[in-house]
Amino acid sequence: MERHIRYSADDRALILLDQRYLPSREDDFYCRNTEDIIYALQTMVVRGAPAIGVTAAYGCLLAAIEVAGEADWQSALRDKLEAIAEARPTAVNLRWGVERMKALWAERPDVTREGLTNMWLMEATLVHREDIEINTRMGAHGATVIDDGDTVMTHCNAGALATAGYGTALGVIRGAIDAGKKGITVIANETRPFLQGARLTAYELKEDNIPVTVACDNACGLLMRRGMVQKVVVGADRIAANGDAVNKIGTYSVALLAREHGVPFYVAAPLSTIDRNMPTGDDTPIEDRTPREVTHVGETQITPDGVPVYNFAFDATPNELIAGIVTEMGVLRPPYKESIAKAFKDAGIK
Ligand code: MRU
Secondary structure, three states: OOOOEEEEOOOOEEEEEOOOOOOOOOOEEEEOOHHHHHHHHHHOOOOOHHHHHHHHHHHHHHHHHHOOOOOOHHHHHHHHHHHHHOOOOOOHHHHHHHHHHHHHHHHOOOOOHHHHHHHHHHHHHHHHHHHHHHHHHHHHHHHHHOOOOOEEEEEOOOOHHHOOOOOOHHHHHHHHHHOOOOOOEEEEEOOOOOOHHHHHHHHHHHHOOOOEEEEOHHHHHHHHHOOOOOEEEEOOOEEEOOOOEEEEOOHHHHHHHHHHOOOOEEEEOOHHHEEOOOOOHHHOOOOEOOOHHHHEEOOEEOOOOOOOOOOEOEEEEOHHHOOEEEEOOEEEOOOHHHHHHHHHHHOOOO
């Protein structure tokens, strides 16, 4: 599945499959300027850390197109880039995508706006392509931790829809199947309140004929106690320098239950999700989203008027609960400070 993020040079638009309405409707959402990009990020037309990194890269391109005719286009552009980078706080890939485009600009500070637009079209296309290639490599490494007959639990959607294609956590499952592992099945936790697991993970695995069962988030303990889960594999929005993994709210609870039941818990994420400037997961900003996602299901209100709700979108899983971090450079093992530093060195990233 790769049609969910497309750039049309003819339309000068980033076309996104609108993830708010899946699986019942497959609508496209057209982003033609920075405002559209920020709206799409904040309302989760597009979501998932690598996918928002790719969207950010195309967003920079649209911003460069948008400032045509401005007397001080450079400063107008810088403001727009910052607004994109700040659209959501937790997934580090968003700022990573913007910083990558800015770094290219910094190499040619005297470039014209037209020249920058051309450079950024090529760079955004590269970021897009590279993400699919990185996920495929990650999947091949991750396949080594999956055994024939495993039922793999995943939380949220860390699949093709959350990336440019193939997926991180679901990439590990696809990698295992591509490597010839037999009898792999998936449990998708439904992932209240946005239901990424029930709606998106189930949708894309069904499309690929990978057996998937949806479970309520609070069934996790029972399923593990009954021996119905052999591995947990999740994605991440940010991994701290010490290996703590920040991912969709509820992931921490799944990891604690996995430890209690002796189920190995893996995180799959590209190096671009690892934030070496963030000492621990607890230092990571946690997005606090609109109460409406919790108080309503569709148009129906399910909580009494005026009762406050918590809608923290992410939590941090401490590194000691993580059996391995699957990256494009291999499966990193504890102690993560060292294995993360080595992965960056081996990848030639300073
Ligand atoms: O709020 P979302 O849907 O953007 O959160 C997404 C997740 O938590 C994913 O697990 C994470 O981004 C990894 S995606 C490959």
